[in-house]
Amino acid sequence: MRWQAIALALIIVVSMSFGSVLAGEGPILFKGSVGEDIQYQKSIEAVAISNGTVYASCDYRMVVGDELLSIYYLGVMAAYSTNGSRLWVNDSGYVVKIQPLDNGILAGGLGGFVFFDKEGHVRANFPTLNKLYDFAMRNGYVYGIDGDVWYSNGTFSSSGEVFKAKLLENGSLSIEDGWKLRLPTMPGRVRLGDIIYVGSGFPSGYSAKYQFGAIYGVSYDGELLWNVSTGWWVRDLELWKGNAIAGTGFNNTKGYILMVDKDGRVLWNESTFFVEDLLVVNDTLYVSGFDGEKGKVAAYDLNDKKLLWTRDFPYRAKPLAYGSGKLVVGTGKFESRKEGNVTKVYSEGGLYVLDPSDGKVLWEDRGMGYVRSLAVQGSLVAAGTGSSYFYVLDLSKIGESSGICGPAFLVFLTLLAAAAVRGGLNGGRAGR
Template sequence: MRRIAIVVALLLMTLLPNVAAWNGQLCPDVKYQKSIEAIATDNSTIYASCSYRMVAGSPGGLVGIYYLGTTGAFSENGTKLWEVDSGFVTKLYPWNDYLLVGSMGGLLKLEKNGSYAGRYLTRYKLYDFDVRGSYAYLASGDVFSKSEIKGAVAKVYLPNMSEIWVVNITGMADRVRAGKDVIYVGTGYPSGFSGPVRFGNVIGLSEDGKVLWNITLGEWVRDMELWRDKVVIGTGWNETGHLLVINKDGKVLMNISTFYVENILVNGDIAYVSGLKGVMAVDLSKGKILWKTDLPYRIKVLKLYKDKLIAGGGEFTTKNETVYSVGSLYVLDPRGGKVLKEISMGYVRSLGIIDDMIVVGTGSNILVTLKEDEVLPKGICGPGILLLLALLILFKEFHERS
């Protein structure tokens, strides 16, 4: 009887869902077009940011654009823990017992309960930051006109949010990665943004903020990631772009023509690259494209999840002065690029992974969690096989007793 009871318990477990999925919203009372631009996860907590632009006129006829938003925390079961004002957020990063919030106005440091613990105000709009040890490297900039483009890179000591150094550069700094010996800085409009002016450089800085080299690319640096002691750079202008590898001495080791790049995900020697209507895999050690898959939308974000490549994208469309978010989440085989599944969700702007759930932020300001069995294609080793095995054990037990 005890053995039968165990088997019955196994049967019941196979019928239970893997996790409880949910969806939620931030800044629900805001009437402007808003989206979930950043997601981060830490242990059993999900952090997300709602960001929007508010356009306001003044009595003098001037029009002001304000970059606003909130950041909130949710438990794994969907309970909202807190929500605070944070401005328009481009990046979230858990650091020690804090949450670092990259807002357009600067870097915020929050306690895990949402309390403000410090801030560093940047000279221009903050588009990116990178953390190494107790230091953060911040890339900020702005385009005031075709002839006036400014940028700055700052090094900040995170325990007290104090400035170590700041370097002014020619160009809007939009990406930064802290390498072992070089701080790599990209200029241009980053992924998710665009403008009318064509420019783009990659700059190498020393640990004390000295400019070591400067390479003109002529295209916006959309994204960059470290690979070994080098940096992988994706660019874009109009509908085309390039994927480059540059070493710490400023030497270009690889330069591949491709689509307009949005996101780079490096895993070992393979770079998964997404952009305008496509995703591709590149062997960085050989400078060779392994595969390329065409998709109908701009693919903005990538994540690896349980041996599958998750790609999210879409577009904003306007009808009768109303902005609509359309797009999908795609599951791809990372070995050959085959699309295994498509889930229509609206424009996917951000992704996160927590335990057996995928967290999706959309351009419609919806924060969605998806269970593993909702995302991954059904395989032969799922609950069905366990159920069959349990039934066979029960049948064998019954046969032996009869």
């Protein structure tokens, strides 16, 4: 009986110690879809999570006419509960950013803004003059940027604007007590610090043959304070201690990281790979991109302007996110293949979760397809792919175990306990 008690106690201790790890549950909570019936090439370019709801927008371009007479930028947005149930779906236009609010959802896209209520009904629209690539919010106001690139008489040119508009209670926007400021090149990113920072150039996810780029400093009353030419597209723009950090890209192979203060002084200029996204966590800058052959992610100490680590990936590294002390990286590419008389576009790539201190891979899934967008709230991550699918993960389920703990180890201990019981019983009989 003593050996039986010891064996039973051993199994109980193992189950209690490793139960959460050995339950067989992976970090993926569910796989959702939106726009699954769309026949055009499609991609989930924007996701968001707020108060137990996941939002995902599937974007596509509809081409009308054999001679490409017209291109319509369209999209469909859906809302899911975090248990995987679809709540609603509605047309949204081509969405680049989703901003959940207390009374609804503000979606900004290439055609402007659409405001949805919590049930998914469209309550307001606010078209922009040109393509809207980004916006930010502060104190009930929306600060947006829109612009475009034109080709005429063999020459490329671009322009755009940054604007301030009041978000009204019904979800519409009013420019009456706001302003508009014309910019000489197309803006692609906007961030709000002590001043408004605007980056021009094709932002992450877009490209063209025409190279241009600048960082603009704008006051909150709409005055252009200064501009710094980058020459190359500003792919992403973030803030650190009141300074703007810009990541640029050129020729799909190389780029720069620049730090500019509120007076327009360049404090740091670092050569790097072609930048896709930037992420600032405390005093660390994470950079994703492509060097022409491999996907790249690098980490920099912003105080010392020092490279901490780099990691390579089989595909372009694009969106970055941070949650539960972990760094999330989306990677991938679009692969065109000729099948008979039809050219089909396939999404290839996957998702990685890294230790942000050294870049070590904690978890990966290489079969998701090209991960184009990420959103984090708490330990939950939404990952949109270059198709109609998105995934929701729980980061708290990654990195729970260490060493040899796992199902095989539990089987080993169970067999060991059984052997101990048999041995104890045999020994008991021999002693009687």
